[in-house]
Amino acid sequence: MPNVSTTAAVLVAAGRGSRAGGGLPKQWRTLGGRTVAAHSIDAFRAHARVDHVVLVLHPDDMGLAPGWQMWPDMDVVAGGATRAESVRAGLDALLSMAPQHVLIHDVARPLVTADLIDRVIDALAETPGAAPALPVVDALWLGEDGRVAGTQDRTGLWRAQTPQGFHYSAIRDAHAAADSDAADDVAVARAAGLDVSIVEGDERNLKITGPADFARAEQLLRGPMDIRVGNGFDVHAFTEGDHVILCGVEIPHDRALLGHSDADVGMHAVTDAIYGALAAGDIGRHFPPSDPKWKGAESRIFLAHARDLAAQHGLRLGNADLTLICEAPKIGPHAEEMAERLAEILEADASRISVKATTSEKLGFPGRQEGIAAIATVSLLSI
Numbered sequence: 001m002p003n004v005s006t007t008a009a010v011l012v013a014a015g016r017g018s019r020a021g022g023g024l025p026k027q028w029r030t031l032g033g034r035t036v037a038a039h040s041i042d043a044f045r046a047h048a049r050v051d052h053v054v055l056v057l058h059p060d061d062m063g064l065a066p067g068w069q070m071w072p073d074m075d076v077v078a079g080g081a082t083r084a085e086s087v088r089a090g091l092d093a094l095l096s097m098a099p100q101h102v103l104i105h106d107v108a109r110p111l112v113t114a115d116l117i118d119r120v121i122d123a124l125a126e127t128p129g130a131a132p133a134l135p136v137v138d139a140l141w142l143g144e145d146g147r148v149a150g151t152q153d154r155t156g157l158w159r160a161q162t163p164q165g166f167h168y169s170a171i172r173d174a175h176a177a178a179d180s181d182a183a184d185d186v187a188v189a190r191a192a193g194l195d196v197s198i199v200e201g202d203e204r205n206l207k208i209t210g211p212a213d214f215a216r217a218e219q220l221l222r223g224p225m226d227i228r229v230g231n232g233f234d235v236h237a238f239t240e241g242d243h244v245i246l247c248g249v250e251i252p253h254d255r256a257l258l259g260h261s262d263a264d265v266g267m268h269a270v271t272d273a274i275y276g277a278l279a280a281g282d283i284g285r286h287f288p289p290s291d292p293k294w295k296g297a298e299s300r301i302f303l304a305h306a307r308d309l310a311a312q313h314g315l316r317l318g319n320a321d322l323t324l325i326c327e328a329p330k331i332g333p334h335a336e337e338m339a340e341r342l343a344e345i346l347e348a349d350a351s352r353i354s355v356k357a358t359t360s361e362k363l364g365f366p367g368r369q370e371g372i373a374a375i376a377t378v379s380l381l382s383i
Helices: 036-045 059-064 083-092 114-123 168-176 185-191 211-222 265-277 300-312 332-346
Strands: 003-013 052-057 074-078 099-106 129-135 140-144 147-152 158-160 164-167 196-200 227-240 243-246 249-252 255-257 315-325 353-358 371-382
Touching (some): 003 036, 052 083, 074 083, 114 164, 315 332
Antiparallel strands (some): 099 164, 140 147, 243 249
């Protein structure tokens, strides 16, 4: 008698996946730093209602099996020449266990969720088969020679997904008598007269087929894009000297800028904008002017620290827009070099950095040429 408390999963990973490119079967290519197969395996092994996993590999890949075979909740078996033969091999591996339910999953769907697995298992309380699917919402065309030859009614059409779940004994008997050309396990079940209920699928549960699917899966793994925006403002007065340093560029001038560090007002504004986007205070919090250690320090130290702090939060620069406010010196001839210096420190493309200047129409301290002000806005995006 089957143990009514058990559910097993058969993960089919015996295909070659040549359409995905990359020189390796798609299940062995990396996705988010781990193989596609590892994502699928872990999804089922970690599920509280899945008691055992059978991984079906291509015979040429059985050398990859020893690590998985060490796990007591997992078996690895060789598949056959077709998907149907591989599924039968996985089902046969469960004979001694005789679970009540079995979930059959394409390993190339690495983003399967616990909620989706739950929905399939729950539905098996009512019918001997259950499978996730999504309704077809796009218009369907018939095509000939690259032209639209007609339309197809989409009413009642669904996009099938896996895992497809069944009562174990019923699907094993169905596969034993099945045509090996069946499209999937639902087709095998229906040919044997089994009812299969449709449960709600998941758009994230994509099947990796072509190269573009890897990029989409990577994006889904990262989750929603995190976008941060911050502003920075800084002012430095003029003092005696013969040059100013703006965004790391030394510009000849009849005065210098006064500050505890190198007084790079532009770089300070960009740095504070990054700190602002991170809700991490300002330069003074991280590099107190009361600390003699930072006297005369190059401002690139501050900007690099802000960049690294953003990276620790999983963020990179989206863009930076800096405006220098002064009557003199002239900024335009140096703006491109300034953007390149900032880009170098921020490890970003210079096309994402804007450096420009304006006057205050001779109003206020910039207009009286008492100093230079700078205002910056940056965006940070999740890596």
